[in-house]
Amino acid sequence: MTSTTERPAPRAAKPPSWWERQGDLLMRRPFSEFTFTHMNWLMPTERVSRGEVHRPLPYESHRLDLTYRFEGHDRTLAELHRRTNTTAFVVLHHGRVIHEYYPGVFAGPRTRMQLFSISKSVTSLLLGIALEEGLVDSIHDRVVDYRKDFVGSAYEEVTLAELLTMTSGVGQLEAWDVPDSDIKRFEQAAMSGGDLAEVVKSAQRRAPSGEAFNYSTLDAQVLGWVLEAATEMSLASYASDRLWRHLGADRDAYYWLTRAHPRTAIGAGSLNATPRDVARLGLLMANDGVVAGRQVVPRDWIRRSRGSELPQLAVGELGPSGYSHYGYANQWWTLGGSAFDAFTALGVHGQYLYIDPSADVVIVKCSAWPTQDDEGRDRETIAALRRIADHFACAR
Known part of the structure; x- marks a missing residue:
């Protein structure tokens, strides 16, 4: 029997269960080579239909024997793929597939890849379409104009423009290695x-x-929820009807959904699609939103996504949540100051949709990095992608 002056020894903290740790396990190499290509085996999903019209991409094989320079060394593309855990690599020039390579164990031309935050850039495209249709009135509308349940939250007075530029001021610096951080709680809940x-x-x-840029998956998720409320459609349904069916895609895409009901897509990170279909999105961006003569996304919205006039979003000015070689605009990462400079969509673990309008080059790189973020791998990848685009720009 315990006396009044004694206290029971504290219980040891219960280790997290497999269920609670599954996000960490699914993202870890070598399992990630499988999970990044089979999310539909692991999570509930909703289809993004490709529609009836299929437009095969012209194919014109081209040897890429070039080297890129990184940290004082000239390296080959084979070294890039080995050093940055490439799983799929597709290069388009003038709308033609001129090079593709699938070193991933489970990857191939018809494999749908987990795109992570490239999904954010797609959500931005969908919002641009909804604005054009009048389903969303203005980017200066507040979150609570569409989602009354956010009254009383830190997002109550945040505008859609601030979500698009990730300047809401809400949430922590994203830290994947901090167990109780906002982003880890978000992942665990999803x-x-x-x-x-x-x-x-x-x-x-x-x-x-x-005021300040802070990269935020939460901001992008709220933007997706606003879009669903405004359109009265799920994200997957709206993407199917307004975007995917116009691309001439090879396959249906899909969003994986949260386990809990009501199930919801992660507009900030759960889109899965084939590398070639992701390249089709790049072509749409390079062609000012036009596919086969049809204006799918408003031209002004595409141009808005290639650069921002806000000084805090300029290349090198993003602060601690953005690498110094990037700027930001409209849920896209920018690499220069004009509409004709290269820009890219990015996803953790090394997912890229890189577009250089001047060179008329689109590059898709899917990867399975061992960690969510890696500045060294990112800088090396961007150096290589720039070199490829410069090669074709000079060859014209």
């Missing part, structure tokens, strides 16, 4: 059955709205 909306609503304001 994959293990928690209340994702409550996780997002619980995020705290860290800075005034509109």
